[in-house]
Amino acid sequence: MKHIRTLGRIAALIAFITLVTAAAVAQEMSTGRRLTLEECIAIGLERSIDVRRAQAGANQAASRLTAAFGAYLPSLDINANYNRQLTNLRPQFSIVNGVPITGQPLPNTYGLNSSMNLTLFNGFQREADFDAAKLTMNAASSDIRFNKGATRFTITRQYIELLRRKQILTSRRESRALAAATLERARALFDAGVGRSQDVTSQETELGNIDVALVQAENDVIAGRAQLLNAMNVDAMQEIDIDEKSVSPDVTEADIAAYRKKMGPESELSEITMSRRADLQSALERTKAADQTITSARSGYYPTITANGGYTWRNFVIADFDRQGQVFAGLFIRIPVFDQFVTQARVADAELNRAQNELETERVRNQIRTDLRNSFAQLELAERGVEISSRAIKFATNNADAARDRFNAGAATIIELQNANNQLITAQINRVTAVYAYHSAVASLEFATGMSGGK
Numbered sequence: 001m002k003h004i005r006t007l008g009r010i011a012a013l014i015a016f017i018t019l020v021t022a023a024a025v026a027q028e029m030s031t032g033r034r035l036t037l038e039e040c041i042a043i044g045l046e047r048s049i050d051v052r053r054a055q056a057g058a059n060q061a062a063s064r065l066t067a068a069f070g071a072y073l074p075s076l077d078i079n080a081n082y083n084r085q086l087t088n089l090r091p092q093f094s095i096v097n098g099v100p101i102t103g104q105p106l107p108n109t110y111g112l113n114s115s116m117n118l119t120l121f122n123g124f125q126r127e128a129d130f131d132a133a134k135l136t137m138n139a140a141s142s143d144i145r146f147n148k149g150a151t152r153f154t155i156t157r158q159y160i161e162l163l164r165r166k167q168i169l170t171s172r173r174e175s176r177a178l179a180a181a182t183l184e185r186a187r188a189l190f191d192a193g194v195g196r197s198q199d200v201t202s203q204e205t206e207l208g209n210i211d212v213a214l215v216q217a218e219n220d221v222i223a224g225r226a227q228l229l230n231a232m233n234v235d236a237m238q239e240i241d242i243d244e245k246s247v248s249p250d251v252t253e254a255d256i257a258a259y260r261k262k263m264g265p266e267s268e269l270s271e272i273t274m275s276r277r278a279d280l281q282s283a284l285e286r287t288k289a290a291d292q293t294i295t296s297a298r299s300g301y302y303p304t305i306t307a308n309g310g311y312t313w314r315n316f317v318i319a320d321f322d323r324q325g326q327v328f329a330g331l332f333i334r335i336p337v338f339d340q341f342v343t344q345a346r347v348a349d350a351e352l353n354r355a356q357n358e359l360e361t362e363r364v365r366n367q368i369r370t371d372l373r374n375s376f377a378q379l380e381l382a383e384r385g386v387e388i389s390s391r392a393i394k395f396a397t398n399n400a401d402a403a404r405d406r407f408n409a410g411a412a413t414i415i416e417l418q419n420a421n422n423q424l425i426t427a428q429i430n431r432v433t434a435v436y437a438y439h440s441a442v443a444s445l446e447f448a449t450g451m452s453g454g455k
Contacts, residue, residue, distance in 0.1 A: 037159050037246035044155045044232040050147040058140035061133070068133040071126035074118040081111040106316040112325075115310035123302030124295055132292035135285045142282035149278060151231075153447035157440055158231045162224040163247055164436035168429050169217040175425040176214050179207045182421070185407070186414060199414040206418050251386050251438050259442065266376045269449060270369070276450030277368050283361040290354035297350040300343030304334040371448035375441065382441040385434035389427070396420075396427035 035043075045051060085107040092103045119126065183203040189195030226236040248255075263269065274280060313325035336343070403420035406412035446452045 034241040034243055036243045037156065040159055040228065040232055040242070041152050041155050043234065044151050045148055047233040048147065048151045049233060051144065051151055054140065054143040054147045058137065058144055061137040061140040065130070065133040065137050068126070068130040071119065071129065074116050076114070076116045078112075078114040080113075083109040083111075085109075109314070109316055110318055111312075111314045113310065113312045115308060117306055117308045120305040120307055121302075122304045123299030125299035128292045128295035128299070132289040132296065135289035135292065139282040139285035139289065142278045142285060146278035146282060149447060149450070149452050152452050153443055154231045155228070156443045156452075158224070158228040159242060160247055160436050160440045160443065162221070162228050162242055163244060163249075164432055165217070165220045165224045166242075166244070167249065167432040167436070169214075169221050171425060171428040171432065172210070172214045172217045175421065175428075176207070176210050178421060179203070179210050182404075182407075182414075182417060183207055189410075194410065202414050202418070247436070247439050249435065251435050253387075256383050256386065256438075263445065263449075266372065270372060273368060273372055273449045274365065277364075278450065280361070280364050280368060283357070283364045287354065287357040287361050290350070290357040294347060294350040294354060297343065297346040300336060300339060300346065303336070306332045306334075308332065368448070372445075375445040375448040379438075379441040379445055382434065382438040385430075386438050389431040389434040393424075393427040393431045396424040400424040 085105070089105045089107055091105065094101055094103065183200070186195055186199045186203045190197060190200050225240065228242075229236045229238060229240065307330070309327070309329035311325060311327050313321055315324040400420040400423065403412055403417045407414065407417040443452070
């Protein structure tokens with residue numbers, strides 16, 4: 001008897017230490033700024049490496065478009081030069097028309113040249129280059145939208161997962177409190193002489209198993225927080241908390257029906273998705289740009305017409321700009337006769353580039369169809385999970401309450417109560433998992449259909 005009581009006190013002490021430790025860990029995990037889902041998304045969009053890389057690509061595409069437009073404008077060059085003779089500066093003697101003349105050396109020479117060139121025709125190369133640059137810039141803008149949507153989806157999914165883990169941790173703590181109360185009841189019955197020592201030790205073992213699950217749930221929350229911070233591209237060592245109100249903790253049949261009505265059938269959503277997905281728009285724009293590069297490459301077969309004009313001046317002193325200078329204008333026509341098959345090779349490269357872009361576009365289309373099918377399948381599975389878990393938790397709650405009443409009345413064994421409590425915690429966890437799996441499926445479907453694309 002004394003031995004059993006000693007074991008009971010030791011178990012109680014261990015349980016107390018575990019509770020204090022769990023409370024301390026929980027307090028530590030909940031420290032830091034509380035962020036809503038939209039706040040996490042805003043931080044992630046600002047810090048996302050993929051988004052910033054896409055923005056850098058868009059800046060480069062804009063510069064190329066400006067350069068392509070510059071091909072329609074004339075080029076202007078101005079250069080000045082100065083030379084000084086350093087040797088042989090003696091007076092020069094010469095005879096002009098029989099008259100001897102001695103000339104002083106002129107060591108300084110000055111020059112000024114300016115020229116302006118305007119391409120009139122280059123085989124439609126500049127037109128094709130401008131169209132390709134514009135299409136590439138549009139593709140870069142679509143890349144930004146797609147990466148923003150992907151970042152939003154990733155953060156949303158990690159946020160929902162962290163909420164799920166926190167809810168499971170709450171359920172584990174409630175289960176632990178229930179198990180501790182059951183242990184106290186078993187001890188009380190044993191001390192009163194109406195219980196069995198096996199019931200006490202059995203419940204102590206059960207409580208130890210629950211503590212192990214509780215520690216694992218706490219570790220899962222810590223890992224989930226790190227994964228969320230990683231998705232936000234934020235130091236995972238930071239302490240943050242999340243707002244449970246950002247995502248509804250429950251899903252009703254009315255919610256499911258309303259969302260189904262909003263999205264419509266999968267067959268009708270396919271074409272809308274193709275016109276909405278930013279990654280497909282980017283692929284299409286790049287395919288069109290690649291088609292323009294073929295036109296640009298073929299320009300080597302056509303003549304080039306260029307107009308130029310300018311002013312040139314050269315003198316030994318800085319003067320006589322009107323007499324020593326001249327204004328000129330000209331027209332040049334260059335006709336390619338044989339370029340050693342360079343143009344043919346460029347056309348072949350451009351055609352290969354277009355073919356690769358067409359294949360990439362087809363790959364993106366197939367991926368979108370796969371994403372859409374998988375997302376609807378995930379949503380259907382989540383809907384069934386919500387329905388099943390709703391029924392299961394009702395049955396498990398009623399069964400656990402009845403088993404507890406029977407145990408308190410001495411009509412049920414501790415094993416029956418433990419089984420009922422285990423079924424209850426399993427049903428609670430399944431319910432939490434089903435609810436947040438539904439929210440995750442909704443986020444997945446909205447990303448697959450392009451509804452979560454960034455602006």
